[in-house]
Amino acid sequence: MSIQLPADWWILLVAVLLVGGVLAAGFANRLRLPGLLLFLVLGMVIGDDGLALVSLSDPRVAQIGGTIALLLILYEGGLTTKPGDLRQAALPGSLLATVGVLITAGVVGGGAYLLLDVEMLTAFLIGAVVASTDAAAVFAMLRRAPLPRKLASLLEVESGANDPIAIMLTIGLIETWRADPGIGDWVTFALLQLGGGLGVGALAGLAGTWMLMRPNLGPEGAYPVLALGVAGLSYGAAAAVGASGFLAVYVTGLVVGARVPLHRRGIRTFHQGLSSTAEVGLFLMLGVLVFPSQLPSVVVPGLAVVFVLVFVARPIAVLLTLGWLRYRWQELLFTSWVGLRGAVPIVLATFPFVAGHPDGPFIFNMVFFVVLVSAAVQGASISTVAGWLGLRGESRATTSVAEDVPIGDINTELIEVRVTPDLHIAGKQLKDITPPHGLITAIMRGKRTLIPTPRTRLRDGDLVIVAIPRQPDASKLVTTWARGE
Numbered sequence: 001m002s003i004q005l006p007a008d009w010w011i012l013l014v015a016v017l018l019v020g021g022v023l024a025a026g027f028a029n030r031l032r033l034p035g036l037l038l039f040l041v042l043g044m045v046i047g048d049d050g051l052a053l054v055s056l057s058d059p060r061v062a063q064i065g066g067t068i069a070l071l072l073i074l075y076e077g078g079l080t081t082k083p084g085d086l087r088q089a090a091l092p093g094s095l096l097a098t099v100g101v102l103i104t105a106g107v108v109g110g111g112a113y114l115l116l117d118v119e120m121l122t123a124f125l126i127g128a129v130v131a132s133t134d135a136a137a138v139f140a141m142l143r144r145a146p147l148p149r150k151l152a153s154l155l156e157v158e159s160g161a162n163d164p165i166a167i168m169l170t171i172g173l174i175e176t177w178r179a180d181p182g183i184g185d186w187v188t189f190a191l192l193q194l195g196g197g198l199g200v201g202a203l204a205g206l207a208g209t210w211m212l213m214r215p216n217l218g219p220e221g222a223y224p225v226l227a228l229g230v231a232g233l234s235y236g237a238a239a240a241v242g243a244s245g246f247l248a249v250y251v252t253g254l255v256v257g258a259r260v261p262l263h264r265r266g267i268r269t270f271h272q273g274l275s276s277t278a279e280v281g282l283f284l285m286l287g288v289l290v291f292p293s294q295l296p297s298v299v300v301p302g303l304a305v306v307f308v309l310v311f312v313a314r315p316i317a318v319l320l321t322l323g324w325l326r327y328r329w330q331e332l333l334f335t336s337w338v339g340l341r342g343a344v345p346i347v348l349a350t351f352p353f354v355a356g357h358p359d360g361p362f363i364f365n366m367v368f369f370v371v372l373v374s375a376a377v378q379g380a381s382i383s384t385v386a387g388w389l390g391l392r393g394e395s396r397a398t399t400s401v402a403e404d405v406p407i408g409d410i411n412t413e414l415i416e417v418r419v420t421p422d423l424h425i426a427g428k429q430l431k432d433i434t435p436p437h438g439l440i441t442a443i444m445r446g447k448r449t450l451i452p453t454p455r456t457r458l459r460d461g462d463l464v465i466v467a468i469p470r471q472p473d474a475s476k477l478v479t480t481w482a483r484g485e
Contacts, residue, residue: 062285106127108308172186
């Protein structure tokens with residue numbers, strides 16, 4: 001006698017795909033290939049045109065799933081963007097993420113119209129869909145090929161901030177096909193999307209900050225869930241007033257990530273896990289949605305679009321937006337080559353499909369092929385190109401250095417610092433690195449708790465507990481000390 005539920009086999013299949021995909025991605029990383037590329041291929045293998053293990057015939061389902069995945073990815077991108085990097089790359093990153101996206105979309109659209117036998121609106125839809133770079137691919141690339149901080153900050157800010165502009169442009173072009181709006185309608189739409197998205201995102205971030213800074217909300221695991229709820233409220237409120245929910249979610253993530261030191265590590269770790277899972281599921285789903293047998297028909301036009309995108313549109317966008325900002329020619333050239341395309345263009349390619357545009361299937365297949373080529377060629381060569389141009393930098397920590405530990409209502413905070421080799425305090429004796437604003441109270445080393453003395457030397461992996469008077473910038477002060485800044 002046995003009991004089987006309808007979801008049993010689905011759970012097993014999804015688990016096998018996730019485990020197998022992650023192991024395959026690890027193998028791909030050794031080959032310097034983007035791991036998410038394998039999830040796309042795996043989705044194609046198990047889809048209708050492959051083994052037919054999974055069927056996804058309704059693109060609306062993929063669009064809904066893709067929207068949710070994009071929200072998680074954008075929110076995590078905002079949470080993990082360092083305020084220092086944001087300040088350093090605010091102007092060039094925002095220019096490349098806005099004006100650069102518009103230039104890229106226009107040049108690719110114009111090239112597609114001249115080179116392909118398609119209508120003008122279809123050509124510019126293709127340009128809009130492929131105009132943004134992929135945050136997941138860029139962040140993974142930065143982990144494999146560490147760059148100088150100035151350049152890495154630029155690429156991080158651009159890839160995290162340019163998706164909302166491409167989404168807005170794609171939706172606007174679809175509405176142009178549906179209703180033929182005038183110039184005034186376009187201006188109103190753009191102002192509401194951008195201004196409303198920024199405003200709602202900032203307000204939701206401030207409200208979320210106030211809630212997340214309450215020390216007695218319940219168990220520690222409640223804070224990451226509350227932070228996720230804040231993201232959902234930000235998107236829903238922005239969508240309700242006609243603004244860009246995607247931009248609002250990213251801005252909310254920036255505000256919460258910068259202003260909530262309490263439980264910061266737990267919140268970021270939780271959302272990094274959600275984002276990684278969303279990326280894997282998204283690429284699998286998009287791979288299932290495509291029919292590989294239809295791809296040969298778009299190889300020639302797809303290669304033409306790739307050529308225009310990589311060798312014409314992206315360099316022009318980089319040169320016009322960054323050429324006057326004191327970047328060296330090596331940095332400009334590398335930034336042009338790093339325009340990796342990924343999940344966002346494929347999700348956006350489902351929008352014309354779902355809207356019933358007559359060229360919807362062609363746009364989807366074309367964009368899918370462009371992403372495959374971009375991930376395979378550019379993604380595999382980035383580390384090599386960085387070496388050729390002399391742009392290799394030292395690896396730096398991508399996680400939070402200092403995190404507040406709540407200890408009740410007393411006027412003191414405990415700050416945790418995990419020692420890593422790149423920190424200034426690593427390998428130093430405490431007598432040489434006394435915190436100017438606090439006191440080291442304990443050091444956790446493995447399973448032991450050390451009582452610090454002036455001769456205690458900090459090692460990689462130590463967890464240092466610093467007591468400091470309660471103040472808004474306590475964790476920033478400790479971070480500055482730990483980094484030797």
